[in-house]
Amino acid sequence: xxxxxxxxxxxxxxxxxxxxxxxxxxxxxxxxxxxxxxxxxxxxxxxxxxxxxxxxxxxxxxxxxxxxxxxxxxxxxxxxxxxxxxxxxxxxxxxxxxxxxxxxxxxxxxxxxxxxxxxxxxxxxxxxxxxxxxxxxxxxxxxxxxxxxxxxxxxxxxxxxxxxxxxxxxxxxxxxxxxxxxxxxxxxxxxxxxxxxxxxxxxxxxxxxxxxxxxxxxxxxxxxxxxxxxxxxxxxxxxxxxxxxxxxxxxxxxxxxxxxxxxxxxxxxxxxxxxxxxxxxxxxxxxxxxxxxxxxxxxxxxxxxxxxxxxxxxxxxxxxxxxxxxxxxxxxxxxxxxxxxxxxxxxxxxxxxxxxxxxxxxxxxxxxxxxxxxxxxxxxxxxxxxxxxxxxxxxxxxxxxxxxxxxxxxxxxxxxxxxxxxxxxxxxxxxxxxxxxxxxxxxxxxxxxxxxxxxxxxxxxxxxxxxxxxxxxxxxxxxxxxxxxxxxxx
Amino acid sequence: xxxxxxxxxxxxxxxxxxxxxxxxxxxxxxxxxxxxxxxxxxxxxxxxxxxxxxxxxxxxxxxxxxxxxxxxxxxxxxxxxxxxxxxxxxxxxxxxxxxxxxxxxxxxxxxxxxxxxxxxxxxxxxxxxxxxxxxxxxxxxxxxxxxxxxxxxxxxxxxxxxxxxxxxxxxxxxxxxxxxxxxxxxxxxxxxxxxxxxxxxxxxxxxxxxxxxxxxxxxxxxxxxxxxxxxxxxxxxxxxxxxxxxxxxxxxxxxxxxxxxxxxxxxxxxxxxxxxxxxxxxxxxxxxxxxxxxxxxxxxxxxxxxxxxxxxxxxxxxxxxxxxxxxxxxxxxxxxxxxxxxxxxxxxxxxxxxxxxxxxxxxxxxxxxxxxxxxxxxxxxxxxxxxxxxxxxxxxx
Numbered sequence: 085x086x087x088x089x090x091x092x093x094x095x096x097x098x099x100x101x102x103x104x105x106x107x108x109x110x111x112x113x114x115x116x117x118x119x120x121x122x123x124x125x126x127x128x129x130x131x132x133x134x135x136x137x138x139x140x141x142x143x144x145x146x147x148x149x150x151x152x153x154x155x156x157x158x159x160x161x162x163x164x165x166x167x168x169x170x171x172x173x174x175x176x177x178x179x180x181x182x183x184x185x186x187x188x189x190x191x192x193x194x195x196x197x198x199x200x201x202x203x204x205x206x207x208x209x210x211x212x213x214x215x216x217x218x219x220x221x222x223x224x225x226x227x228x229x230x231x232x233x234x235x236x237x238x239x240x241x242x243x244x245x246x247x248x249x250x251x252x253x254x255x256x257x258x259x260x261x262x263x264x265x266x267x268x269x270x271x272x273x274x275x276x277x278x279x280x281x282x283x284x285x286x287x288x289x290x291x292x293x294x295x296x297x298x299x300x301x302x303x304x305x306x307x308x309x310x311x312x313x314x315x316x317x318x319x320x321x322x323x324x325x326x327x328x329x330x331x332x333x334x335x336x337x338x339x340x341x342x343x344x345x346x347x348x349x350x351x352x353x354x355x356x357x358x359x360x361x362x363x364x365x366x367x368x369x370x371x372x373x374x375x376x377x378x379x380x381x382x383x384x385x386x387x388x389x390x391x392x393x394x395x396x397x398x399x400x401x402x403x404x405x406x407x408x409x410x411x412x413x414x415x416x417x418x419x420x421x422x423x424x425x426x427x428x429x430x431x432x433x434x435x436x437x438x439x440x441x442x443x444x445x446x447x448x449x450x451x452x453x454x455x456x457x458x459x460x461x462x463x464x465x466x467x468x469x470x471x472x473x474x475x476x477x478x479x480x481x482x483x484x485x486x487x488x489x490x491x492x493x494x495x496x497x498x499x500x501x502x503x504x505x506x507x508x509x510x511x512x513x514x515x516x517x518x519x520x521x522x523x524x525x526x527x528x529x530x531x532x533x534x535x536x537x538x539x540x541x542x543x544x545x546x547x548x549x550x551x552x553x554x555x556x557x558x559x560x561x562x563x564x565x566x567x568x569x570x571x572x573x574x
Numbered sequence: 575x576x577x578x579x580x581x582x583x584x585x586x587x588x589x590x591x592x593x594x595x596x597x598x599x600x601x602x603x604x605x606x607x608x609x610x611x612x613x614x615x616x617x618x619x620x621x622x623x624x625x626x627x628x629x630x631x632x633x634x635x636x637x638x639x640x641x642x643x644x645x646x647x648x649x650x651x652x653x654x655x656x657x658x659x660x661x662x663x664x665x666x667x668x669x670x671x672x673x674x675x676x677x678x679x680x681x682x683x684x685x686x687x688x689x690x691x692x693x694x695x696x697x698x699x700x701x702x703x704x705x706x707x708x709x710x711x712x713x714x715x716x717x718x719x720x721x722x723x724x725x726x727x728x729x730x731x732x733x734x735x736x737x738x739x740x741x742x743x744x745x746x747x748x749x750x751x752x753x754x755x756x757x758x759x760x761x762x763x764x765x766x767x768x769x770x771x772x773x774x775x776x777x778x779x780x781x782x783x784x785x786x787x788x789x790x791x792x793x794x795x796x797x798x799x800x801x802x803x804x805x806x807x808x809x810x811x812x813x814x815x816x817x818x819x820x821x822x823x824x825x826x827x828x829x830x831x832x833x834x835x836x837x838x839x840x841x842x843x844x845x846x847x848x849x850x851x852x853x854x855x856x857x858x859x860x861x862x863x864x865x866x867x868x869x870x871x872x873x874x875x876x877x878x879x880x881x882x883x884x885x886x887x888x889x890x891x892x893x894x895x896x897x898x899x900x901x902x903x904x905x906x907x908x909x910x911x912x913x914x915x916x917x918x919x920x921x922x923x924x925x926x927x928x929x930x931x932x933x934x935x936x937x938x939x940x941x942x943x944x945x946x947x948x949x950x951x952x953x954x955x956x957x958x959x960x961x962x963x964x965x966x967x968x969x970x971x
Contacts, residue, residue: 424695425694425695426696426698427698427701429701429706430701432704432706433704436704436705443705457825461707463824467824488826488829489722489830491711491716491774492775493712493715493773493775494772495712495714495773495774496710496712503711507719507830509826513826515825515826516823517709517823517957530726549706550706
């Protein structure tokens with residue numbers, strides 16, 4: 085059986101209420117909110133966040149110890165780097181073995197669905213990741229209709245893990261026409277007037293859906309949950325009505341809450357549906373992007389034993405919608421603010437980053453074998469007793485921590501001052517001091533619980549500086565068993 | 575094996591110090607010429623008399639040529655040293671040891687920093703290529719971690735501690751107001767300090783050292799030669815230095831309420847100088863008050879107060895100009911200003927002048943009965959710092 089082994093979405097912490105836009109720019113207020121990637125998130129970090137959740141959910145029920153992909157792909161219409169693979173940073177942050185192939189999949193929204201279908205048709209355990217940081221010119225439709233998110237799907241066969249949903253059928257139609265496009269170097273996407281795209285997409289959806297049903301030997305009423313998505317909202321709505329054919333099977337496409345995240349959106353919606361699915365349900369995923377792609381799946385018994393945490397529903401509910409529009413514009417580069425009168429950080433050194441890749445990307449510390457003392461960053465000489473070169477690597481990214489003390493730095497250079505900085509004590513030992521993110525500087529307290537997240541700490545001379553930060557956990561979080569984490573990570 | 579020190583073997587015979595200011599009209603070269611020529615005059619020596627030079631600067635120049643070129647020192651050994659904010663003290667330590675071991679008859683220690691040409695606020699470290707994972711916090715933020723930790727550990731009400739910290743700034747501003755060389759010569763009150771613009775954590779702008787340009791220098795000779803140059807030589811009784819291992823940043827037992835590097839350096843210095851009760855024996859102490867919580871904690875690390883009690887001594891005025899043990903009577907880093915590489919020698923300049931009885935209308939009452947003074951100079955941050963302590967005195971033994 086081949087299908088989906090795990091899936092998860094990453095919805096950023098921040099929301100922009102759409103009426104904030106018209107409060108500033110005028111015009112008719114729109115309702116709803118859109119998800120906003122923080123200033124320290126990009127498509128790569130959001131893909132990492134989703135992939136960590138997907139792998140953790142897959143491994144939670146894994147007695148043997150490791151559900152591991154042999155291929156990692158990254159699809160984005162907003163890749164942080166061009167002419168350099170972004171998936172290798174994701175691969176490093178997930179601490180995957182060197183023989184796992186990490187590749188990027190194109191720069192258009194269709195690439196995520198294309199990669200998913202290819203992976204399902206192949207025979208290797210594949211972790212598909214996708215993420216976009218989307219916006220448009222201030223006041224325009226792309227700004228209010230899109231959103232930022234990441235998603236990850238782990239595809240494989242029985243030997244790779246428990247298959248939650250098996251493939252019943254697929255179909256793809258391709259067609260060259262201009263609906264939305266962004267020439268190289270342009271800041272924003274250009275949209276053709278929407279009636280034209282509608283006349284192309286709706287028939288494509290109908291035809292591809294019928295073909296997929298035939299491929300799966302399914303009747304139209306055999307579908308229990310129908311996902312129709314694509315960046316052409318009007319065409320999606322029209323197609324959805326036609327395909328649902330009056331049945332109450334349409335899935336909320338989440339655009340009212342978080343906006344349309346583009347490339348990751350089909351994967352995000354699939355993960356969202358799987359989170360609430362029960363065994364033996366048929367799910368149809370219809371994606372309208374430069375053609376139409378359809379995937380038909382049927383859930384298995386394993387779905388009842390699988391649950392990513394937090395869920396997409398949970399992340400949407402936890403959103404913070406107090407983001408001012410000016411800060412949103414600043415984060416997306418539409419406003420260039422006066423920064424603290426401090427030197428900007430120098431670019432990260434390529435050789436130093438490469439030497440320290442397990443630390444910088446994987447947050448792997450070292451532990452003194454004789455005394456157990458943890459070293460963040462890893463060290464050769466122990467602070468506890470001075471043993472030399474007697475250390476073992478210890479991955480810390482999944483270990484929770486407690487804030488021992490903290491400060492708010494109004495003067496330090498930051499793309500979004502102030503910098504909140506905390507001294508952390510990890511559950512089971514280990515001290516590290518790092519920046520906090522997704523937090524309210526006025527509400528941080530000594531004793532607060534935090535988790536570690538992979539973020540963009542800065543950028544200089546075109547070098548994106550990825551590293552880890554901490555962010556507050558909900559109050560209910562309890563200390564993790566550090567040894568349990570170690571065993572699971574091998 | 576042991577730290578034996580060079581008690582009473584080396585004496586300072588002359589010192590100089592420029593005003594610490596935003597010297598937009600002076601270069602590092604100008605400041606060096608001002609401080610060095612003043613020091614030559616103070617000791618009554620010529621450039622030809624000096625056999626070797628040590629220059630402390632954090633980032634205002636590289637190599638001994640930084641000093642040799644502006645002073646046109648011809649054929650002399652000049653060594654540039656750097657040890658964060660204690661670079662000036664490090665220069666003195668090297669010069670004193672060179673004389674003590676007999677390598678040279680007369681050596682000069684110089685410290686300089688030209689901070690205000692950068693155009694940035696605060697102090698900035700020269701970036702060394704790295705993997706991008708290092709902290710980019712300001713020093714203010716790192717030291718601001720101390721106040722809440724201290725309040726919690728010793729059960730001090732945070733608002734009361736806030737006012738205690740303000741009293742330290744008020745004291746140092748009052749001292750600076752009396753000192754013509756100091757950067758800030760205006761007194762402030764507790765409310766002004768407490769209500770100032772936030773910099774980091776609880777700390778506002780008045781909790782931070784002044785950022786200034788400046789230079790200072792000292793000339794040392796063997797103690798037995800000192801009276802050839804001055805009637806009032808000041809003996810070096812102890813020099814200690816500790817470079818921290820950074821353990822506080824990785825060891826969960828470190829609680830940010832003390833600086834182990836400083837207490838270790840103090841213990842070594844007291845052993846060298848034979849001091850057992852610093853609070854009673856010292857006429858004054860110049861300490862590294864880069865931020866107000868730093869001075870608070872140093873009172874305990876240097877043994878002037880028991881752990882958890884220095885805040886009460888601050889309230890009682892123990893460390894005021896006319897207090898039991900005057901601390902930073904020249905205004906300290908807070909009001910005198912902090913040109914990184916010059917600060918250590920500026921601290922020695924104040925102790926030197928006070929012990930010589932040359933402080934004029936700022937002469938401390940304590941110097942009538944006590945003959946020793948202490949300099950404490952640190953660099954770095956809580957958890958990861960270097961610390962220097964010296965003891966100077968006018969009486970042998």
